[in-house]
Amino acid sequence: MNCEEIKNLMDAYLDGELDPVTSQKVEQHLRDCPKCEQAYEVETAMAHAISQAAPYYKAPLELRERIQVSLREAIGAPASRAVTEDDSLPVRRPEAVRRGVVFDMPWNWLALAAAIVLAAIVASSFLPKLWQPGADQFLATQLIASHVRSLMANHLTDVASSDQHTVKPWLDVKLDFAPAVVDLSGGGFPLVGGRLDYLDNRPVAALVYQRRKHFINLFIWPGEPDATRATKAMSRQGYQLLHWVDSDFNYWAVSDVNEKDLQAFKQQFEVQTSHH
Amino acid sequence: MAATLEAEYAFDAEDLESGVKGVKFAVIQRHQERGAAQEHELASFEAMMLPHMDAAHNLARWLLRNEQDAQDVVQEAYLRAFKSFSGFHGSNGRGWLLTIVRNTSYTLLKKNRAADLTTTFDEEIHASDRESVSPAAILVHAEDAELIKNAMNALPAEFREILTLRHQEELSYLEIGEILKIPTGTVMSRLARARAKLREYLTSQTSQEK
Numbered sequence: 001m002n003c004e005e006i007k008n009l010m011d012a013y014l015d016g017e018l019d020p021v022t023s024q025k026v027e028q029h030l031r032d033c034p035k036c037e038q039a040y041e042v043e044t045a046m047a048h049a050i051s052q053a054a055p056y057y058k059a060p061l062e063l064r065e066r067i068q069v070s071l072r073e074a075i076g077a078p079a080s081r082a083v084t085e086d087d088s089l090p091v092r093r094p095e096a097v098r099r100g101v102v103f104d105m106p107w108n109w110l111a112l113a114a115a116i117v118l119a120a121i122v123a124s125s126f127l128p129k130l131w132q133p134g135a136d137q138f139l140a141t142q143l144i145a146s147h148v149r150s151l152m153a154n155h156l157t158d159v160a161s162s163d164q165h166t167v168k169p170w171l172d173v174k175l176d177f178a179p180a181v182v183d184l185s186g187g188g189f190p191l192v193g194g195r196l197d198y199l200d201n202r203p204v205a206a207l208v209y210q211r212r213k214h215f216i217n218l219f220i221w222p223g224e225p226d227a228t229r230a231t232k233a234m235s236r237q238g239y240q241l242l243h244w245v246d247s248d249f250n251y252w253a254v255s256d257v258n259e260k261d262l263q264a265f266k267q268q269f270e271v272q273t274s275h276h
Numbered sequence: 277m278a279a280t281l282e283a284e285y286a287f288d289a290e291d292l293e294s295g296v297k298g299v300k301f302a303v304i305q306r307h308q309e310r311g312a313a314q315e316h317e318l319a320s321f322e323a324m325m326l327p328h329m330d331a332a333h334n335l336a337r338w339l340l341r342n343e344q345d346a347q348d349v350v351q352e353a354y355l356r357a358f359k360s361f362s363g364f365h366g367s368n369g370r371g372w373l374l375t376i377v378r379n380t381s382y383t384l385l386k387k388n389r390a391a392d393l394t395t396t397f398d399e400e401i402h403a404s405d406r407e408s409v410s411p412a413a414i415l416v417h418a419e420d421a422e423l424i425k426n427a428m429n430a431l432p433a434e435f436r437e438i439l440t441l442r443h444q445e446e447l448s449y450l451e452i453g454e455i456l457k458i459p460t461g462t463v464m465s466r467l468a469r470a471r472a473k474l475r476e477y478l479t480s481q482t483s484q485e486k
Contacts, residue, residue: 010468011464011467011468011471012449012464015442015449015464015467017448017449017460017464042414042475043471045414045418046414046418046471046474046475046478047443047471048418049414049417049418049419049424050424050428050439050440050443050444050474051443051444051446052418053418053419053420053421053424053425054421054424054425054428054440054443054444055421055425056330056334056444057333057334057337057338057343057346058330058333058334059329059330059332059333059350060333060347063329063333063347063350063351064326064329066347066351067326067329067350067351067354068322068326070351070354070355071318071321071322071354071355071358072318074355074358074359075311075314075315075317075318233308235308235311235312235315238315238316238318238319240312256316256319258309258312258313258316259308259309259312259313260309
């Protein structure tokens with residue numbers, strides 16, 4: 001290789017983009033040719049200067065917060081947000097964003113919101129006994145925390161088995177109640193295992209099911225005799241919660257799957273347990 | 277915001293046994309389902325894209341050379357990215373985001389500073405020999421953060437972006453080519469020209485000192 005060829009390959013050599021054979025040839029030449037070697041030193045010095053001395057502008061914290069707020073506003077009012085012509089660049093300062101959300105909101109949304117508020121006010125004055133969001137909110141927070149912890153701490157299951165006949169006896173020994181354990185592989189919710197957990201001031205059974213890449217924690221404990229029979233669906237912090245009761249037990253399913261999947265899961269579970 | 281409220285009241289409304297509420301609840305339920313799906317999508321978007329905010333901001337800052345513009349562009353780019361996130365199935369989230377940041381930056385550059393985009397580049401000067409520059413002189417300047425910053429900022433936008441992508445983000449020619457929409461051969465030659473230009477600037481600083 002002559003110096004002219006080396007000159008053309010030097011940038012790719014510096015960036016580690018040459019194939020091993022060519023790279024070796026360049027290396028050889030640089031060892032033998034002081035002139036090219038010096039030029040290469042200049043190149044490396046510059047590369048080093050850009051990566052080390054030139055400022056790297058990290059995103060300031062306020063920008064992080066601003067973006068997370070604006071993304072949330074984007075799902076709050078999808079029709080009015082950011083759907084401007086693509087070739088213009090709308091400069092969004094926070095106050096401009098807020099104005100857009102309030103005034104461009106479709107009328108039926110406001111009407112719906114008003115209806116909901118009214119219904120809630122009526123409900124709260126007529127049926128004060130059923131108005132107990134505090135307790136449920138607190139339980140929901142506990143349930144989500146427990147679900148997240150089980151995924152995070154690599155402690156999803158105490159007994160890892162897809163066999164209901166392995167999981168059930170294990171749980172029965174540990175608890176003072178005997179929940180039904182069923183495998184729902186047929187319905188697309190294979191049983192992964194079981195775990196002991198502690199919720200609402202008592203030990204509970206946690207059955208773990210899988211839906212594709214997602215996990216569902218099903219928490220079970222004995223129900224109060226006079227508990228309301230209503231099914232409850234909630235969404236908190238991006239997690240879905242589904243609550244139902246049968247003659248013996250309280251069930252709370254928690255997952256990051258969508259609500260439809262969770263409803264399907266409940267249905268499968270109920271069908272299977274009724275056979276037992 | 278609205279989604280959260282909606283979910284709250286939907287849940288409370290569910291406790292009611294009254295049939296009058298049934299119809300309304302069905303409506304709320306539908307909205308709630310959609311809200312939940314959107315929240316889920318936002319969560320996966322954030323998990324994938326928020327870690328690249330520094331890279332996004334750094335690229336925008338070098339391209340626009342102005343902090344306020346850079347922040348506005350990054351925010352706009354995140355909103356655009358989220359809007360088209362459902363159509364994104366690739367694995368290179370950073371590359372995808374940087375492409376959007378770059379496009380958004382150029383939209384603003386074109387609008388505000390058409391002059392900035394013209395690559396006034398003299399091939400004759402560019403041909404100045406690397407051999408004539410003493411590495412010692414460059415090395416002295418390599419420690420001078422202010423000078424390097426000024427030198428970078430004196431370059432045209434297409435050189436600023438390629439140098440930051442290569443040396444600060446340490447992307448490969450292939451990744452850079454995907455973001456800039458150019459073949460890898462062009463990445464190599466453009467990088468060579470960018471470095472030559474930078475070297476030239478640094479050399480002129482050295483000669484001024486003498």
